[in-house]
Amino acid sequence: MSTLLAPIVIGPVSVLSTSVRIDGPLPGSSISLLVNGVPVPAVNAGATTSTFVPVAAGSLNVGDALTARWTLGAETSDPSPVPIVVLGYPSTLSALVYLSQVHECVDWVLIGAAYPGATVEIFNGGALIGSDTARGNVVPVRIRGAIQANDVLSAVQSVQTPAGQVKSSQTPSLPAEQTPYRENTMPAPAVGPVPGCAQAVPVRGLAQGATTKVHFNGDVLEYPFVGANLLALLGRAAHNPDVFSATQHFERCNASSPSSAPPVIVDETLPVRKPVIDASQYSCPAARALPISNLEPGATLTIQLVDPTSGAATVLGRIGVGEDVSSGQYWIPDVSALIPASPPFPSLVVIQELCGKTATSDKLLVVGSYQGSVFPPTVMEPAFECASGAFVNSVDNAVVRLYSDAPDSPVISKPVFSFGGLVWVETFRPLRAGEHIHAELELTCQPLALRVGGPIKVSDLTPLKTPDIQQPVRVFQRLIYVSGVIPGARVHVFVNGKWRASDTPLGWTTLFFGIYVGKLKVEDQITVMQTLCTKMSPLTRVPVNVTLGEMLLSAAPPSLIAGQPATITIKAVDADNKSQSVGGTISQGGAVVGATNTAFTLSPPTGQASVSLQVAAVGYKTETISIPLTAAPVVKPAMLTIATGLWFNATKKEITEITWHLQGPSGSFSTTEKPNAEPALVQFALPKPAGGGFTPFTLSCEVTFQFQDFNFISGVSGTRSSDFIEGGLIKPSPSTVEMYWSGTDLTINFLVKWIQQGDYFVIELM
Numbered sequence: 001m002s003t004l005l006a007p008i009v010i011g012p013v014s015v016l017s018t019s020v021r022i023d024g025p026l027p028g029s030s031i032s033l034l035v036n037g038v039p040v041p042a043v044n045a046g047a048t049t050s051t052f053v054p055v056a057a058g059s060l061n062v063g064d065a066l067t068a069r070w071t072l073g074a075e076t077s078d079p080s081p082v083p084i085v086v087l088g089y090p091s092t093l094s095a096l097v098y099l100s101q102v103h104e105c106v107d108w109v110l111i112g113a114a115y116p117g118a119t120v121e122i123f124n125g126g127a128l129i130g131s132d133t134a135r136g137n138v139v140p141v142r143i144r145g146a147i148q149a150n151d152v153l154s155a156v157q158s159v160q161t162p163a164g165q166v167k168s169s170q171t172p173s174l175p176a177e178q179t180p181y182r183e184n185t186m187p188a189p190a191v192g193p194v195p196g197c198a199q200a201v202p203v204r205g206l207a208q209g210a211t212t213k214v215h216f217n218g219d220v221l222e223y224p225f226v227g228a229n230l231l232a233l234l235g236r237a238a239h240n241p242d243v244f245s246a247t248q249h250f251e252r253c254n255a256s257s258p259s260s261a262p263p264v265i266v267d268e269t270l271p272v273r274k275p276v277i278d279a280s281q282y283s284c285p286a287a288r289a290l291p292i293s294n295l296e297p298g299a300t301l302t303i304q305l306v307d308p309t310s311g312a313a314t315v316l317g318r319i320g321v322g323e324d325v326s327s328g329q330y331w332i333p334d335v336s337a338l339i340p341a342s343p344p345f346p347s348l349v350v351i352q353e354l355c356g357k358t359a360t361s362d363k364l365l366v367v368g369s370y371q372g373s374v375f376p377p378t379v380m381e382p383a384f385e386c387a388s389g390a391f392v393n394s395v396d397n398a399v400v401r402l403y404s405d406a407p408d409s410p411v412i413s414k415p416v417f418s419f420g421g422l423v424w425v426e427t428f429r430p431l432r433a434g435e436h437i438h439a440e441l442e443l444t445c446q447p448l449a450l451r452v453g454g455p456i457k458v459s460d461l462t463p464l465k466t467p468d469i470q471q472p473v474r475v476f477q478r479l480i481y482v483s484g485v486i487p488g489a490r491v492h493v494f495v496n497g498k499w500r501a502s503d504t505p506l507g508w509t510t511l512f513f514g515i516y517v518g519k520l521k522v523e524d525q526i527t528v529m530q531t532l533c534t535k536m537s538p539l540t541r542v543p544v545n546v547t548l549g550e551m552l553l554s555a556a557p558p559s560l561i562a563g564q565p566a567t568i569t570i571k572a573v574d575a576d577n578k579s580q581s582v583g584g585t586i587s588q589g590g591a592v593v594g595a596t597n598t599a600f601t602l603s604p605p606t607g608q609a610s611v612s613l614q615v616a617a618v619g620y621k622t623e624t625i626s627i628p629l630t631a632a633p634v635v636k637p638a639m640l641t642i643a644t645g646l647w648f649n650a651t652k653k654e655i656t657e658i659t660w661h662l663q664g665p666s667g668s669f670s671t672t673e674k675p676n677a678e679p680a681l682v683q684f685a686l687p688k689p690a691g692g693g694f695t696p697f698t699l700s701c702e703v704t705f706q707f708q709d710f711n712f713i714s715g716v717s718g719t720r721s722s723d724f725i726e727g728g729l730i731k732p733s734p735s736t737v738e739m740y741w742s743g744t745d746l747t748i749n750f751l752v753k754w755i756q757q758g759d760y761f762v763i764e765l766m
Contacts, residue, residue, distance in 0.1 A: 004077035005303065005317035006331040007031065007068045011084040011414045012136060012428030015060050016117020016159065019052040019135075020084075022068045023322040024330075026300060029072040034079055036065050045070065048199050048235070049298055049320030062088025063410060077317075081288055081331055082399060082442045085411035087428060089161035090115055093168035094386055094430035095533040096155040097490055099138065100225060101499050104147050105179035105253035106209025108140045108225035111155055112504075113388065113430050118157040123170075125151070137388075137428065140224035143209075143252065151176040171534050174492065177499055179253055181207060186257035189246045192264035195272070196355035198238045199298035199323040200231040201264075203246050210248040215259070217242055231297060231324045240266045272296055272359040275352045278327075279419035282348060282366040284397035284445035285336045289417035292350055292361075293327035299354040303332055306363065308344035321352075329417055339368045374446060377439035377453040380422070385433035385461045386533035387488030388504070389413070389426040392453075396420045398444035402427060405436045405455070415442050430488070430533075433460045464537035467491060467528050470512075472576065474549040475522050476619030479514035482528055489532040493517050494539070495524050520546045549620040550575035551582050555627050562629040563606040570625060572596040572615055584617030604629050637685035645679035646705055653707035655680040661734075662686075664697040678705075700734040 007024035025031045025045035032039040033053040045051050053068075065083035069076060093115055100110035114120055114134035122130040122141050129145030134157070147153070154170040189212065190204045203212055205228065212223040214232045223232055232246075245263045249256045278291040290303065299321045304313040316332050332348075339345065347363035377400050380391035392400055395418050402413040402425050412427045431437065436455040444451060470481035480493050485505050492502045493515050505513035525543035529536060551572045560566050574580040586594040588611070594600030596615060604611045610626045642660055646653045658680045659672040666687040673682050686695075 002075045002077050003315055003317050004070060004072060004075050005301075005319040005333075006078045006080045007070050007319070008328065008330065009033075009066050009068050009080055009084045010136075012087055012116050013060065013066060013084055014087040014116040015058070015062060015089055016115075017055065017060065017086075017135070018057050018117075019054050020066060022051050022053055022070075023049060023325065023328070024319040025049060025051055025070040026072055026318070026320045029070050031068060031070040034067045034069065035060070037067070037079075039069075042071070048323045050322040050324070060086045062086055062408060078333075082401075082415040084414060087116065087412075088408035089163075090118075090159055090166055090429070091406065091408050092432060093118065093157055093159060093166050094432065095169050095171040096120065096157055097171065097504075097531075097533075098155065098173050099490075099502070099504075100227075101177070101208035101502065102147070102151075102153055102173045103177045103179050103209065104149055105181070105250035105255060106143055106147065106225075107211045107249070107251055108142060108209050109153070109155075109173075110138065110140050110209075110225060110227070112138050113386075114139050114157055115159060115429060118159045120155065120157045123154045123156070129153075138226075140226060142224070147176050149176055149178045169534055172536075174499065174531075179250065179255070181250065181255050186210070186248055186250070186255050188258045188260050189248050191244050191246045191260045193270055194238055194242075194244060194264055194266050195270035195296065196237075196239055196266055196268035197298060198234075198266070198296070198354075199236070200233050201238070201244050201246075203230045203232050203260075204228070206230060206248055207250075209250070211251055213247050213249065215245045215247070215263075231326075233323055237298065238266045240268050242266045268355065272299065272352050272354050272357045274359040275301070275350045275361045277348065277350060277361050277364045279364060279397075279417075281419075282364055282397060283369070285339060285366060286334050286445055287397050287399055287417060287443045288331055288334055289329050289399050289415065289443065290332050290348065290350075291327070291329050291417050291419070295321045295326050295328065296352060296354045297321055297323050297325055299352050301330065302351040302353065303330070304349050304351065305335055305338060305366070306347050306349055308346055313349070314338070316348075329415075335366065339366055341368045343368075374450065376446075376450045377441055379437055379439050379453065379456050381456050382459045383431055383437065383456060384459050384486055384488070384532070386430045387427075387486065388430055389424055389488060390431070390437065391487070392418070392423050392425050392439045395423075395441060395444070395446070398446065399442040400425060400439050401442060403438055403440055406432065412437070424487075431458045433458055461486075461533060461535060464489065464530055464532060464535050466537045466540055467530050469526060469528055469540065469544045471544055473520070473526055473544050473546050474576070474619065475520055475546050476549060477520060477546075478516055478518060480517050480526060480528065481512060481514045483512055485513055485530055486532055489530040491515055491528060491530050494527045494529075495520070497525070497527070522546055522548060549582075549617075551584070551615060551617065551620055551623045552578065553615055553623055553625040555625060559628040559630055560602065560604045560611065561632050562604050562608065563632055565601055565603045567599050568602050568627075569599045570594070570596055570613060570615060572617065572623075582617050582620060584615050584620065587614045587616065588612075606632075638687065640684040640686055642682045642684075643679045644682070644701070644703065646707070650707040653705065654678045655703060655705045657702075657704040658682060659702045660684070661700045662697050663734075664695055666695075696736060698734050698736050700731070702731050 007022050010021040029045045030042040031045050032042045043053050064086040067080040067083045069079045097112040099112045111120055118134050120139050130141040130143045132139050132141045153173040156170045158167040194201050209225050214221045243263045243265050246260045247257050273294050275292050276294045302318050303316045306313050345367050347365050350361040352359050377395050378393045383390045399415045400418050401415045404412045413425050416425050435458050438455040439453045441451040467482040467484045490504050493500050500517045501515050503515045524546040527540035527543050529539045552575045554571045556569045572582040581597050584596045585592050610628050612626050614624050616622045655678050657674045660682050662669040669684050671682050
């Protein structure tokens with residue numbers, strides 16, 4: 001097996017084409033184009049990984065199958081497994097599509113839906129102001145005549161066939177706007193970065209219709225407008241100390257930008273980007289197509305099959321990345337014989353190499369049995385005329401393409417790898433009303449009987465409805481989202497009545513499509529319309545205003561205690577999607593106290609029912625959140641209750657007055673009561689001890705008491721009297737005790753005995 005992967009033939013190609021682009025050959029190789037399996041003379045691939053193989057005018061016929069193979073050293077690759085089929089002389093031509101804005105100063109108008117080999121012409125009021133020959137579906141046309149504000153241009157394509165000329169209807173442009181830039185007001189584009197061995201230089205920030213000039217070591221390379229971003233082809237590999245800068249121009253209006261600054265020097269130390277395999281699982285090795293993105297133009301890809309147990313890698317092949325390519329679909333060998341019937345399964349990996357530096361993709365599991373859908377591919381209805389493609393139902397891990405019953409173009413798309421879900425298959429030409437199209441699986445694990453889907457009829461294009469703008473439109477958005485777009489239609493966005501952006505949704509994005517419009521301001525008014533062929537929808541009747549975003553706020557904890565500092569978090573999320581966190585500042589009384597979604601300390605005021613916090617975030621309305629405050633709980637004092645009794649033998653006894661003195665860590669306390677009873681209860685309200693536990697106190701007391709019928713010695717009758725006898729004053733010596741607190745109010749009762757020396761009076765604390 002050759003270690004060279006089959007190259008990629010780039011379509012569309014028609015009988016009018018004079019060259020065929022082939023991607024994949026590495027520098028130093030030779031490449032052969034095969035027409036129905038027969039090679040044309042080999043062509044040296046040169047220094048780049050994209051090659052245009054010339055073909056003699058008129059040598060290709062409708063239905064010819066084009067494949068290619070390449071040779072490097074002693075190795076020759078297999079031919080491309082699925083051919084690109086040549087389109088014939090068209091029986092009808094679809095209207096063209098404007099892919100760029102039209103204004104007074106445009107140097108270029110980018111045109112789509114062209115037929116390969118057709119002559120594309122642009123008129124203004126009947127005067128021809130630009131023309132070119134389409135090599136593929138898209139062609140930039142150089143403008144040579146005058147355009148005034150509100151002029152409506154007409155674009156038409158034509159082909160000379162053996163039966164005569166075939167011409168499309170004229171497509172009107174949107175009314176030309178005033179130029180967005182005058183002399184010396186154009187912004188400078190951005191350039192780079194440029195890694196070593198790069199074959200193209202990225203240039204960004206280009207104005208609609210401008211001419212780009214890349215300054216390359218003193219030489220000036222000129223490029224037409226192909227979009228806001230450009231990969232400027234160099235024709236050779238870049239190396240340090242190559243230096244690049246760029247300017248953009250409206251040459252017809254004598255407007256130029258400053259040079260991009262600072263000049264960009266090739267950086268040989270830049271790492272290689274990690275390639276990405278755009279599939280979740282590979283369940284049909286027979287499909288052989290591998291979609292890969294995050295590519296470096298001009299890099300070399302090596303695709304391997306890695307054993308799950310040993311980690312040993314089998315090289316499936318190498319191929320080059322096209323010089324202006326960042327993603328693509330590559331052919332790999334059928335590895336079905338290398339995949340076991342049961343786990344563990346091997347994985348595919350892609351290694352990208354540029355200038356000796358490499359990066360490896362994540363692994364893609366290759367399972368041993370087909371696990372995808374088992375039903376024929378079906379083109380989803382409705383399919384409209386002028387659309388640039390069609391939806392095909394979910395066929396996992398298969399190569400699918402579209403066919404037509406039109407004799408001039410039986411195959412109308414390139415082969416597209418589907419790894420599941422609804423797949424959009426772009427066509428080589430716009431669909432035609434009344435033709436029947438169907439989908440076929442070229443490489444698949446499905447049974448033969450399920451590889452061809454049934455035909456559907458392409459519908460006439462009905463009047464276009466105005467797309468719906470998803471609301472609200474927030475000031476921080478950079479995309480305007482619309483729905484209700486016909487597949488293949490061009491959507492135009494206007495801000496305050498001025499054109500801002502256009503784009504064509506593909507695939508599922510027709511259901512919910514975002515168009516980049518850049519920076520918006522509050523109260524900007526947004527309107528949209530869609531165009532397809534020569535038809536235009538009405539503009540949005542009621543403009544949608546751009547507004548500030550709104551936040552949903554919540555607090556954790558949801559309430560605070562007045563006067564007590566606490567840690568709190570204010571969570572802020574976008575009110576539109578209810579989940580996206582919003583970063584902002586939190587203020588109290590005009591002073592910033594914290595940030596959203598981050599805990600901070602807050603000191604709530606006293607005497608208020610709530611505290612208000614203001615949350616401010618860029619692009620959002622300032623919101624207020626009110627946090628309820630609860631009164632601080634009343635701290636009940638610790639209650640010490642002392643019950644004092646006279647423990648001596650008397651018929652009747654009472655305490656007439658008692659004073660207790662306490663000395664503790666929280667201060668000195670004294671309380672006097674005149675109970676005239678026994679026992680005597682005395683209470684102290686003491687500071688609440690931290691955490692409960694116990695508190696040591698020194699106690700002393702003074703007790704005045706009286707008694708009746710007192711017996712000094714138990715069991716012996718003493719002096720009897722019917723009157724109370726003044727017992728006098730007793731002052732026990734101070735004692736130190738530990739008070740153990742318990743209960744809700746920390747009430748304590750304790751028992752201590754003091755015996756007065758010299759007599760038998762006993763005071764007991766109960």
